[in-house]
Amino acid sequence: MAENSGTDPAVETNTEENAAASATIIKVTVKTPKDKEEIAIAEDSSVAQFKEEISKRFKAKQDQLVLIFAGKILKDGDTLGQHGIKDGLTVHLVIKTAQKSSSGSSQTSASSGPGPSQGNTAETANPSPASNLGTPEGSGPSPTPTQPPNILAGFGDLSGLGNLGMGSANFMELQQQMQRQLMSNPEMLSQIMENPLVQSMMSNPDLMRQMIVFLYSNFNILFLLVKTMELARNPAMMQEMMRNQDRALSNLESIPGGYNALRRMYTDIQEPMFSAAREQFGNNPFSALGGNTDNSGVQPSRTENREPLPNPWGPPDTTTATTTSGTASTTSSTTSSTTPSVSNPLGISSSSLGNGMFNSPGMQSLMQQISENPQLMQNMLSAPYMRTMMQSLSQNPDIASQVFMNNPLFAGNPQLQEQMRQQLPVFLQQMQNPESLSVMTNPRAMRALMQIQEGLQTLQTEAPGLMPSLIPGGMAAGIPGAPLPTGVNVTPENPPPSGQGPAPAPAPTPTAGTNTAQQQLMQQMLQMFAGGNASTPTPEVRFQQQLEQLSAMGFINGEANLQALIATGGDINAAIERLLGSQPS
Amino acid sequence: MADGRSFNVKLFIYDLSKGLARQLSPMMLGKQVEGIWHTSIVVYGEEFFFGGGGILSCFPGGTILGMSDSTVDLGNTEVPRDLFQEYLSSLRESTYRPEKYHLFEHNCNTFSSEVAQFLTGTKIPSYITDFPSEVLATPFGQALRPFLDSVTITPSGDNGMNGYGQW
Numbered sequence: 212m213a214e215n216s217g218t219d220p221a222v223e224t225n226t227e228e229n230a231a232a233s234a235t236i237i238k239v240t241v242k243t244p245k246d247k248e249e250i251a252i253a254e255d256s257s258v259a260q261f262k263e264e265i266s267k268r269f270k271a272k273q274d275q276l277v278l279i280f281a282g283k284i285l286k287d288g289d290t291l292g293q294h295g296i297k298d299g300l301t302v303h304l305v306i307k308t309a310q311k312s313s314s315g316s317s318q319t320s321a322s323s324g325p326g327p328s329q330g331n332t333a334e335t336a337n338p339s340p341a342s343n344l345g346t347p348e349g350s351g352p353s354p355t356p357t358q359p360p361n362i363l364a365g366f367g368d369l370s371g372l373g374n375l376g377m378g379s380a381n382f383m384e385l386q387q388q389m390q391r392q393l394m395s396n397p398e399m400l401s402q403i404m405e406n407p408l409v410q411s412m413m414s415n416p417d418l419m420r421q422m423i424v425f426l427y428s429n430f431n432i433l434f435l436l437v438k439t440m441e442l443a444r445n446p447a448m449m450q451e452m453m454r455n456q457d458r459a460l461s462n463l464e465s466i467p468g469g470y471n472a473l474r475r476m477y478t479d480i481q482e483p484m485f486s487a488a489r490e491q492f493g494n495n496p497f498s499a500l501g502g503n504t505d506n507s508g509v510q511p512s513r514t515e516n517r518e519p520l521p522n523p524w525g526p527p528d529t530t531t532a533t534t535t536s537g538t539a540s541t542t543s544s545t546t547s548s549t550t551p552s553v554s555n556p557l558g559i560s561s562s563s564l565g566n567g568m569f570n571s572p573g574m575q576s577l578m579q580q581i582s583e584n585p586q587l588m589q590n591m592l593s594a595p596y597m598r599t600m601m602q603s604l605s606q607n608p609d610i611a612s613q614v615f616m617n618n619p620l621f622a623g624n625p626q627l628q629e630q631m632r633q634q635l636p637v638f639l640q641q642m643q644n645p646e647s648l649s650v651m652t653n654p655r656a657m658r659a660l661m662q663i664q665e666g667l668q669t670l671q672t673e674a675p676g677l678m679p680s681l682i683p684g685g686m687a688a689g690i691p692g693a694p695l696p697t698g699v700n701v702t703p704e705n706p707p708p709s710g711q712g713p714a715p716a717p718a719p720t721p722t723a724g725t726n727t728a729q730q731q732l733m734q735q736m737l738q739m740f741a742g743g744n745a746s747t748p749t750p751e752v753r754f755q756q757q758l759e760q761l762s763a764m765g766f767i768n769g770e771a772n773l774q775a776l777i778a779t780g781g782d783i784n785a786a787i788e789r790l791l792g793s794q795p796s
Numbered sequence: 797m798a799d800g801r802s803f804n805v806k807l808f809i810y811d812l813s814k815g816l817a818r819q820l821s822p823m824m825l826g827k828q829v830e831g832i833w834h835t836s837i838v839v840y841g842e843e844f845f846f847g848g849g850g851i852l853s854c855f856p857g858g859t860i861l862g863m864s865d866s867t868v869d870l871g872n873t874e875v876p877r878d879l880f881q882e883y884l885s886s887l888r889e890s891t892y893r894p895e896k897y898h899l900f901e902h903n904c905n906t907f908s909s910e911v912a913q914f915l916t917g918t919k920i921p922s923y924i925t926d927f928p929s930e931v932l933a934t935p936f937g938q939a940l941r942p943f944l945d946s947v948t949i950t951p952s953g954d955n956g957m958n959g960y961g962q963w
Contacts, residue, residue: 244886281917282805282873303914305883 237298239291241265241278243306252291254298259287271306279303757783766790802872805915806838807908808856808864809924825934833924834861835908837870839915840877844884846907850894851884873915883914900928900941 235254239261240247250264258278266273278285280294280302296302751758754776760783761772771790779785811817811831821829836845836859843856857863875883887910896902905927909920919925931937 244883245890277879279873279875279879279914282802282871282875282915284874284876284879301913303883305879305886307879307882 235298237291237296239296239298240301241268241304242301243269243304254292256291257287258285258289258291258294261285261291262287265304269304269306275307277305277307279305754781757781757786761786761790801876802874803839803877805870805873805912807868807870807912807920808836808838808843809866809868810834810836810861811865812861825931825936827930827934829927829930830923831865833905833927835905835920835924836864837908837911837915838867839873840880844907844911846892846897846904848894848897850897851888851892851907868921870912870918870920871916875915880915884911900932903928 236251237254238249238251240249246269248265248268250261250268252261252264259273262273262276262278265271265276265278269276280296280300283294285294285302751773754773757776758769758772761776762769764787766772766787768790772786775786775789776783778789810833812834813820813832815831817829817831821827834845836843838844838856841856842853843858844851844853845859846852887907891902892907905920905924909925912918912920932941
């Protein structure tokens, strides 16, 4: 009991404090749900005295104060020392209001008394309906007479709930209450439904809308997370999901303004992630590339797969073309990474590949990381689903070509497409070739390749006449050897005459055109580098069809035809122009 | 007021990633993280937690997360249930309103920690409360931050999983 009723002015307190001045004054923090105050009190005070101080500070009556420390309720008769309350410690305080609501938000009053209180605040209503229903905890009687009549009184047994709806502005709480009650008592549901008030509630669209929103907003995020985890575990499922997503995204693209939205989405999400990933990634540099936050952990393997990294000297045109266009697109706008399209699993990969990989100057560091960590590459390549994917790609060139074609990078450049289409089977085979795998995983080999590329770059700057078309400006990204064959095959087709292809691609390229002999030389070099891969078709074989066409048209000079075709990369029209150009007519 | 009864307080710990965080975190974050922790306080035969919907409760193990992955016994409390409910209601109006939810800074674990302190005076294990800052300390976490600012996690006692994600 409190000797001091707390109504006395500071005098008494001072007296007390003075009296206790001999004892140590400690500072105890008193924390309410809303507030926190530091109170100085004598160490040997009683709880009652402490409460007096508190009541002044918090402007509440002492009877309303409930102090809790270390899980114990502090009774007035105890001393602070008894509970081990020392300087600097925190004591919790709950201020009971007459209506049992600390902030007075509740409307109904109830007995502020014994244990299981009657429903007052939305919260305390918890036990009350329970008790009304006779669940184990509730032992309280029906609502106290002090409860003002409320609309929901019609619920009868559920009148405890009545406080909920009206009292608390928090619809969520109501929701929750009902859920719990329903779970504990099935009959309640039928009771509720029969109640006319409920029925009118149901017919209130706003209310229903709120409920639905509440339900919805709670679950989808968690659901998403769980789904993601599942996906990460199950690649087949992921492919399916990716396909669906691709489709959805493609649809999105067709909406006016949708394309931009996609692009924005990509730039906003993927790029920061990629840059973050770059710094972070010891192990998996490609993780952020997917352009997809959720699947980034796993998808990148696939992205990475199609990347020119694999034997760049091999059926080079494909890879290098990819690279060129890739880096070329650096200068061009960032095409949507997710456009990919046609429900094929690599859809996203290729475009994000093009954009993500090359947009960022991080390519270089990426390569370094790769070369430093051969195990990584090996792991990625040997992932079972990668194998399956590659196999299916090689078996079904249509899909593969679709993949490539749909890559927006190539969209504007039929030459590349053509080349790639031709190179595709070869390329795929190469991927399966363990030798090329070992090249990729061999850090020294990679480094050598990089050196070669650097050498070529130097060569180009030093002796531009020698390798005029070799390295387009944007290639400095450091892809081993990538630019080289690119220069050979892609560039020639890009000079003004052909007039196609994305501007950036031809732009950086010095006009090369005429050194077909050198180009052929380069090609042979490349083929040599490919090593053990005899499947690179010679230009004659590749352009056989075109050659036939040209001769049918009347260009009988097979040699010139071939050279023209090589120079234009198989583009008949361009080749024709070339041939015509060399013959003044 | 205090009727001398004491109530057991437990902490339910859930790993939202179900083990995947342990596997993937070195790759994604650059450091090992044992799990993505969600916690709730179980007392008076009820499970209380804080999510996007505010402070919610259900019967123990009644959220869609099912039973907890691990449990920590926090001791006993003398605080009777009605007092606790009052305490919760003031929390609901102040610092634990639904809109105050922040995935990293003011989440279910913040709530569990505070309630545990209130009920028993003991804290919850530090690896749980340290988790957000650990993740935020990585560049990955920093990059994801704007996105995460809008995410809430609220396992509910109901089974209404509708909708995919919100972007």
